[in-house]
Amino acid sequence: xxxxxxxxxxxGVGFRLCPTPNAQLxxxxxxxxxxxxxxxxxxxxxxxxxxxxxxxxxxxxxxSLLRVGLWRHDPRVPRLVGFARCxxxxxLEATVWDVAVHPLYQGAGLGRQLMAYxxxxxxxxxxxxxxxxxxxxxxxxYASQGWELEPRQRRxxxxxxP
Amino acid sequence: xxxxxxxxxxxGVGFRLCPTPNAQLxxxxxxxxxxxxxxxxxxxxxxxxxxxxxxxxxxxxxxSLLRVGLWRHDPRVPRLVGFARCxxxxxLEATVWDVAVHPLYQGAGLGRQLMAYxxxxxxxxxxxxxxxxxxxxxxxxYASQGWELEPRQRRxxxxxxP
Numbered sequence: 001x002x003x004x005x006x007x008x009x010x011x012g013v014g015f016r017l018c019p020t021p022n023a024q025l026x027x028x029x030x031x032x033x034x035x036x037x038x039x040x041x042x043x044x045x046x047x048x049x050x051x052x053x054x055x056x057x058x059x060x061x062x063x064s065l066l067r068v069g070l071w072r073h074d075p076r077v078p079r080l081v082g083f084a085r086c087x088x089x090x091x092l093e094a095t096v097w098d099v100a101v102h103p104l105y106q107g108a109g110l111g112r113q114l115m116a117y118x119x120x121x122x123x124x125x126x127x128x129x130x131x132x133x134x135x136x137x138x139x140x141x142y143a144s145q146g147w148e149l150e151p152r153q154r155r156x157x158x159x160x161x162p
Numbered sequence: 163x164x165x166x167x168x169x170x171x172x173x174g175v176g177f178r179l180c181p182t183p184n185a186q187l188x189x190x191x192x193x194x195x196x197x198x199x200x201x202x203x204x205x206x207x208x209x210x211x212x213x214x215x216x217x218x219x220x221x222x223x224x225x226s227l228l229r230v231g232l233w234r235h236d237p238r239v240p241r242l243v244g245f246a247r248c249x250x251x252x253x254l255e256a257t258v259w260d261v262a263v264h265p266l267y268q269g270a271g272l273g274r275q276l277m278a279y280x281x282x283x284x285x286x287x288x289x290x291x292x293x294x295x296x297x298x299x300x301x302x303x304y305a306s307q308g309w310e311l312e313p314r315q316r317r318x319x320x321x322x323x324p
Contacts, residue, residue, distance in 0.1 A: 063251040089225040
């Protein structure tokens, strides 16, 4: 299925189909298809994140190591229903940010498939270590996928620009 | 002092002198001077970090957002005695890695000056948020410099390449 020539026209050669219980639904992961910033903003609205200026989001995406979208396939207008991105040097370190699945599509294992796709891509780059900051409500989600929580009792720290 | 034309030949225009109690010691921070990989390896050895292949370190440094060295100035051979680097998109997120000060130069406030220099550079880029993973023995070091520890009870998680 992953070599479907039609889907690769939409999503590039690196796309991956997500199996779902609903056979009529085609959900596609890809790092190749461009992310529409207005669609991404709608997705972030839907998961309750605060808005950021589009020009800054555009620049941040351009300077990311990896941008992955999850689309509900529609030959007329594919709809962005999930997203994740990574920053990093692509060798020793990568950091995952902004993991989102639209609330209407949650509970079907898509977040897990999105993260598996992200890690597969980072593995291909031979990145040694991947890190992320997990909010309390998603700690279990990551722990169940083999992420080590606070190894060596490391603590996360943030500094916000004044 | 920061406009010393001699020092800028060595360290570039963005260098900063670190005040120290010892007037004979000139310690210079800079993001402009190239990091010698063999010197960096010696510094990492001195602080007890495990070695990594130089070609991978070279690539990681090339793909970093910021690389800052701290040198003990010597007109013949400046000596690298401190280091820090950041990855990130340079807009929304930056992450600090590999903060090191040579044990012989610790205890004089140089780590603090190194971090202040890093944050000044990130501020100039207008990065919104800076993150890091603090080992237990340096949590107090960062907390005393205005870093928020585990804000919103976020937890750090790592995934290591098999």
